[in-house]
Structures are given as C-alpha cells and as structure tokens.
Amino acid sequence: QVQLVESGGGLVQAGGALRLSCAASGRTFSLYVTGWFRQAPGKEREFVAAINRSGINTYYGDSAKGRFTISRDNTKNTVYLQMNSLKPEDTAVYYCAADARVTAGPQSAREYDYWGQGTQVTVSS
Numbered sequence: 493q494v495q496l497v498e499s500g501g502g503l504v505q506a507g508g509a510l511r512l513s514c515a516a517s518g519r520t521f522s523l524y525v526t527g528w529f530r531q532a533p534g535k536e537r538e539f540v541a542a543i544n545r546s547g548i549n550t551y552y553g554d555s556a557k558g559r560f561t562i563s564r565d566n567t568k569n570t571v572y573l574q575m576n577s578l579k580p581e582d583t584a585v586y587y588c589a590a591d592a593r594v595t596a597g598p599q600s601a602r603e604y605d606y607w608g609q610g611t612q613v614t615v616s617s
Contacts, residue, residue, distance in 0.1 A: 494518045494606040496588045501611030504578055508615075512573040514588030514608060521569040522546075525594050528562060528573045529601055530584035530613075540586070541573060542598035551598050578615045585610040
C-alpha cells in the first residue's frame, strides 16, 4: 500500500552533516505516522526520530536529541532527517518507516508496517 525510498546517505567526516530523505508513494502520505530507525552491524534496530501526520509533533531517541531534526512535507510526500554533528557511532543503515496507526508509541519498530530498504550512513573519525 505504501512504498518508501530513502536517499541522502553517504560518507562524512565526524562533525559533519547529512540530510536524509524518504519519498513515499502509493497512498496519501499525510495519513501516515513516519519514523527513522537505524541498524548497525551486529546491533538491534534503534529508534532515531518520528513525526506525526501533520508534522506538529516530533519524537527523538536519546542519541538524536539536540543533533537531529525530523520534518515532513506532505505536498511532496517526503520526510526528512537532518543530521548534524555526526559521530562515528552514528554509522548505520538508516531506515524510513510508516504506519497509519501507532498504539504503543512511535519509538517501537513493531508499530510500523511499511519500511524502506535503507540508506547507508558512514561517519569517519
């Protein structure tokens, strides 16, 4: 019902910045809660940020607070993750996720039915 495609990943030096984009298609994007998760090799998927349908409310994991900003543009069917002051420990595959309803909280990966294939972010020291 919903297809998600991430872009904007790459290699960046510590202290630098990247902006990730998640383009959605298939259904009315404004109806979906969206979030960003990341997963490093050998580690579990980690919550990064989420945003509600209108874009008014945002949520951040501890590692993202003060450094990352999530936003959305429903006219473009796109959600963004601006990442500043990047650290080597931010290195991971970043995934965009979406769902029409979240019951337990936007930080729970199990709440999301739709996922992109991910984009690699590598931060060098």
